[in-house]
Amino acid sequence: MNTWSLGVDREGLPFAKRDLSADEVVAIFGPHISTTAANQLLRILHGRRVAGTLDDPALRVNTMVFSAEHQKRALEYLRSRVPVDEIANAGLRAEDELAALENGAAGDEGGQAEQPGSGPEYGTRLKLYRETDSKPAAKDSKPAAKESVYGPSALDAIRAQKKAQWEAELERREAERKKREEEERHGVAGPLQVADKPPVRQLSPKMQEYMRKGQSDLKEPPKMKKWQRLLPSAAFVVAVCGLCLAFAVVYRPPKRADRLFPDIPPAAATVGALMLANLIGWALWKIPPIWGFLNRHFIIVAATPRAPMMLSAVFSHVSLLHLLQNMAILWFLGVRLHDDIGRGPFLATYFASGAVGSLGMLTWAVLRNRLDLCSLGASGAVYGVGAAYFWLHRFEYFKIFGLPPPPSEGIQGLALLALAAGLNLSGYFTAARFKVDITSHLVGMVAGIVAAYLLERTRPANQQQSARATHRDSLAKAPSAAKA
Incomplete structure (x- = not known):
């Protein structure tokens, strides 16, 4: 598996309109995984379900840090909340792999052999994994896409739309951040704070000292038998x-x-x-x-x-x-x-x-x-x-x-x-x-x-x-x- 595919797999796909909250993560996975890690695991596994790569051993490097129990619970949650035809997607993925192998064999006969899975046109009909050209391309250049015999992919259209929306949202946030920094630098008062986000009350130094003294200095539990x-x-x-x-x-x-x-x-x-x-x-x-x-x-x-x-x-x-x-x-x-x-x-x-x-x-x-x-x-x-x-x-x-x-x-x-x-x-x-x-x-x-x-x-x-x-x-x- 090429590095680009690993990178896309690490990003995964959104599985819901919003990430799970801390309480929801505890209810699904238990207390031994952070909220950020749990949502990342759900995105990775959902992307694999859609791409048909759940059983691909080359991608397991991205989920090695998660326990088998957490991965099992994540799949159970996704299958109950986000239905996906995993078998059909895995079949399409297998056909793409076979087509790539056949293209490689044809290249061998013509004297221009390539390794299976390599080349800019190698990919899947779901287009979740696509390798970039071995040479760095210009910033504005776009790789030539091989027309699929199955017609345009609906998933590609949705992904492109979501990507455009996300890029626009990032640009808006960046503009707001720069504007806020500029106003703070010149002493311009900002807007009133939203009512549903009360300001965080800062603890006094004395209260912080009480909290520090009330906590244990142990970094880990003492080594003792049961x-x-x-x-x-x-x-x-x-x-x-x-x-x-x-x-x-x-x-x-x-x-x-x-x-x-x-x-x-x-x-x-x-x-x-x-x-x-x-x-x-x-x-x-x-x-x-x-x-x-x-x-x-x-x-x-x-x-x-x-x-x-x-x-x-x-x-x-x-x-x-x-x-x-x-x-x-x-x-x-x-x-x-x-x-x-x-x-x-x-x-x-x-x-x-x-x-x-x-x-x-x-x-x-x-x-x-x-x-x-x-x-x-x-x-x-x-x-x-x-x-x-x-x-x-x-x-x-x-x-x-x-x-x-x-x-x-x-x-x-x-x-x-x-x-x-x-x-x-x-x-x-x-x-x-x-x-x-x-x-x-x-x-x-x-x-x-x-x-x-x-x-x-x-x-x-x-x-x-x-x-x-x-x-x-x-x-x-x-x-x-x-x-x-």
Whole structure:
């Protein structure tokens, strides 16, 4: 393959009116390829589809930098969005190659042999690859085109039109740039900025210093074996679960007179304290001088894990929306679970689910060599609390905001558990897996179900019946959710 063909192949063909955005690239290819590289790969492969050169080994030098998985995903995307008859184009390309070989053989007989694929008239009917003359031509000269027996190519006409439009656009941009530079040089005020492009706010030097100190100096993850990354955190989580189990067994609630806030129900006080702790954790992220401390101790980093992070990250939120979502679920289901099982088992379930969920996320990231991942938030603990509650009431029926309407009895707790698990599992097949820690959700649910199972095995039957009766009374008074 000649160098001109390689150059045209490297440019490729536009596959859409605009390039893919960063979010679209992540959804199609994953996070391990830049937006520019992904769009370049799509243009190259689309050009080959049109030219019929997908299987040409001489062109693979232009795609060697891309992984086989990225090339596979790019072809799947192009074939689903931009239909092209690749087989027909490959056939036309093969006919052109055969014709070039025959022309070369004819040249041999006439004493003017040329190598197949060489010569200015060698090309394809699609005219994506055409070699220039071996001698440099004048700037204004045009190579003599051999008339095709198939008539003029529609692709040539489209390409010429697009090329002319692009050259005109480049000239317009260059003229605008020169005019703008001239105005700036002579102090002429430019036009008002477009409203949909707000000016980029420059960070103050002090804020830039805080950001620099808050970041790690590591150029790459430390060289460690998988078990070296996981073992300390796993041992810490086992210890936390053991302490939670002991606390659930030995804890006895104080008398009303000994409580700090006797007028507040125990469930509301306990859940409210957890919500306050999470709110403080969110507020700490708004203090730039302590960003470095928070990055080291309140966020799980797969590349440099620390054992205490398995628990401290449970009380850490950066996004206010993330905090509000978790706290709303914790209040709605946490109070009811607390009424069912008491303060000791409730706190044990919360902390154990959060720690086990964090360990699950770390294990998943390390085993898949995703050392760039990090996670924080109370989602694992909240999912554990919700799973424990619905497991204890798995055969009972629930109505949320009066839905489903009569005559339906409602939705079983077991069905709600399956729905939550299914929604999280489906997230693994969408772009949500790059933004949401789905693994900690699922592992936290498993931890909550195990905690509820252990409670059922250890609690007396009469205590369970009394707790469920109390739960039914409290739920009947709640306007937001009621059992059928």
